[in-house]
Amino acid sequence: MDTTIRSRSEQAERQTLSPYAVCAADSRGRRHPTDPCDIRTDFARDRDRILHCKSFRRLKHKTQVFLSPKGDHYRTRLTHTLEVSQIARTVARGLRLNEDLTEAIALGHDLGHTPFGHAGERALNEVCPAGFRHYLQSVRVVDFLEKDGRGLNLTYEVRNGIACHTKGVRAKTLEGQLVRYADRIAYINHDIEDAITAGILQENELPYDSVAVLGRGKNQRITTLVRSLLENSGARIWMGEEVYTAYQRLHQFMFDVVYTDPVAKKEESKAEQLIITLYKHFVSDPDALSPRYQQLADRWGLDRAVCDYLSGMTDDYAVQLFERLYVPQFWHGE
Template structure:
């Protein structure tokens, strides 16, 4: 979208706060397009192909991975951003980067790594995403990380809302990676993020609620009848039955769930339009200074989504088949962390050197956590097998 077509409260490329390390601007791409391209070409983004949402990677070819999820979030975010004349490229950049910090084995891996790091500041996937794009990606000669714009980094750090109550609030409660970077490049953690980042955050909600319904049904973790009893879902199945009586189950499910998806998007568009009209923000800064987000679901839809999430938590994420995988995945992460913490020289040379050069146990633990967090599901399983199976070849 041309800059002169952007809304006043959108992120205008010409007004970007720039990058930590100044660079000559591209003649063919806006700063936010360049951010998006760097994220897509990063090693961390490619690894999302083999990182799972709920299931471990080898459960089946049809289930979502972190990569497919991120692409779905980006598609939704672009659609919503275009509707409100926001900067589509910034919304897409935040959407594509939002899951870069996830560990292998989905939330199970994150929970396990957070427990391993309990004496060293814990582990948070959102903070890890910021660390990846600001330091761990190491392909550029002039800087570590991807040197993304302030606006994209802000969106990654606080797309779910402010992280501090005031500008001078103590930062010791923040995840280390966020506090560490913010000390060098102030991301105004006490304000809200841009409207584009808020769009990315709720696009994430829309995507994962809908694809978890799809994947949970396909995997047999709950029945069609149980899903049909959910608010909103029930209404959509009824409409499909009225329009297409006798439809085969696979098409019936798809038609119903795509209507659920559409109703969530429509509700967000309506509520956000109402909030924008009431707030009348004249700039991106005005959006960031508001007490409440401008991008939101109605209270009714927010309640419905909360009910669906609660159902998914109990019927999907705590299903006995998923719990079995949680036990296995937790053991893999726990044992890898213990082995590498005790013997850092078992990691690849650059990781081993960084761990051995760390000033203290916390510094060493963070290196080990970074190494494990970057693993794909199958690489973590293979590393664990090599290190724990006496018959495995190194």
């Protein structure tokens, strides 16, 4: 009889989780079989692997909406990730889904995001022949790039949730489907708050028909959206029709007013050109890549290896590299 702490946790999951939840003991496993941990379930182990990896730490210096903001209170890709995780765990707990699986997916969902947010993603998608999508790159990070190419060797359920957290095919688990909603709830509300902080939006400019349903202020809106998920989800994750319609109106408003605002986006074309220029530089001169990325090029092709290199950069590192390659350095001799 297995009497480890992990086995007791697995037994507790079977006794307490919803029939729609995924128990860690029922995972479809890892790409490379490994001995189980005596203390943690497989999903808890995945969460810890993501939390301690280099790609997770780099998120603190990657753009969310405003490029390299100088104020202390704007979101970065890291703070966005933490807010997604908090919202997702709250809903998972209320629905009795697997919190460890939910948190692992949430913490890993943006590991493959580029510097300069979606501007960097658009640039790589434009120039790379095979295209570029940050959610697929996030899976590539955990499979092949982390730990010097060994990857994090995560479970199928976490990898599937990361790959399906945005558009297209729904995740196979309710935990993965939940993270997709939590991502939307987080970014629409913190982007509103950041836009107000930046002075490009006022709270009273938000569409009245959305505010009337969701509430005024970030806390009210998040509470309404979370409550709607809790009250309407069962065999699938879903919001009530009225709340979801109000969310969609608010989302469209943000795209029309904030996400295309010339103040918020005035530097994005420069960021895109910077990424495109760096991409072309390394594709035309593969020897300029480090040995690690040259090995990736041998295995996956040069275009993909260059995308791996650029997408892993922070905003500051990409700018510094561009300056080193293309901006003349002044002579400092005696």
